[in-house]
Amino acid sequence: MERALTLCCVFAFLRVTASIKDDIACYGTEPYESYIMCSEATVCMTVFTKVGSTVKVTDKICGKREQCDQSFSQLVRGKKETNFTSCCDSDMCVPEDNVYRNGIMCPFCTKEGSTNCTTADYECMGTANMCFTYTVPGPKGRIIRGCGSKELCGDPRDSFVTFDDDGGKIQCTKKSPEPSR
Numbered sequence: 254m255e256r257a258l259t260l261c262c263v264f265a266f267l268r269v270t271a272s273i274k275d276d277i278a279c280y281g282t283e284p285y286e287s288y289i290m291c292s293e294a295t296v297c298m299t300v301f302t303k304v305g306s307t308v309k310v311t312d313k314i315c316g317k318r319e320q321c322d323q324s325f326s327q328l329v330r331g332k333k334e335t336n337f338t339s340c341c342d343s344d345m346c347v348p349e350d351n352v353y354r355n356g357i358m359c360p361f362c363t364k365e366g367s368t369n370c371t372t373a374d375y376e377c378m379g380t381a382n383m384c385f386t387y388t389v390p391g392p393k394g395r396i397i398r399g400c401g402s403k404e405l406c407g408d409p410r411d412s413f414v415t416f417d418d419d420g421g422k423i424q425c426t427k428k429s430p431e432p433s434r
Contacts, residue, residue: 278344280313288345291315296340299348300413303335303378308350316340319404320413322351324379327399328363335378338413352378356430359384359400368394375399377428384428389421400428 278288279297291297298316302309321340326333339348359381360372368388377400385405387397404412406425416423 277342277346279315280345280347289313289315296321296342297346297348298338298340298413301337301339301350301352303337303352304329304332308352311336316413317411318342319411322380323402323404323413324352324377324381325399325401325405325414326359326361326375326377326381327397328361333361333375335381336414337379354378355381357382357400357428358431359428360398361400362396362398365395366393368396370396370398372398382428383425385423385425387416387421387423389419391420395421401425403427 276290276292277297279291280288292315294317295315296318298314298321299310300312300314302311316338318340321338324335324337326335328334335352337352339351341348355377357377358374359377361375362370362372364370368390380402381400383403383406384400385398389395401414402412405414406423409415
């Protein structure tokens with residue numbers, strides 16, 4: 254009986270070890286949390302936010318590979334805010350802060366209660382190569398204009414940014430870097 258119990262425990266340990274072997278450990282966000290375990294189908298993802306010259310880590314999660322290296326910019330309370338993702342896929346890896354100016358200009362504006370707003374051009378960051386306009390019709394309508402990675406305008410499951418389910422529509426235009434003068 255004792256031998257059967259020992260074998261049972263050994264097999265349980267081997268099964269747990271085998272499943273953990275395929276997973277990866279990523280650094281967590283909390284000071285007391287040294288790491289989080291991500292399944293084999295995911296990667297260690299860090300979401301960064303850049304406002305002005307300040308870059309902060311917003312979140313560290315297990316993410317989908319399709320959502321890596323994406324960038325999204327809009328105006329928040331009159332300031333340009335860029336959110337971007339960076340990933341890595343080995344134990345205890347640290348995704349890099351990969352935001353960079355890309356030379357693509359898009360019109361930006363945000364307005365609640367209207368579907369029109371006065372735009373100002375801002376430079377996009379990282380992989381953002383699409384200018385977007387998101388509008389919600391009706392008396393409580395709103396408009397958001399900015400730039401994002403191609404995934405923002407494609408399959409929403411591949412984008413790390415999603416808009417509210419409020420009946421809004423997104424229109425996108427692919428852009429190229431502005432020629433230098």
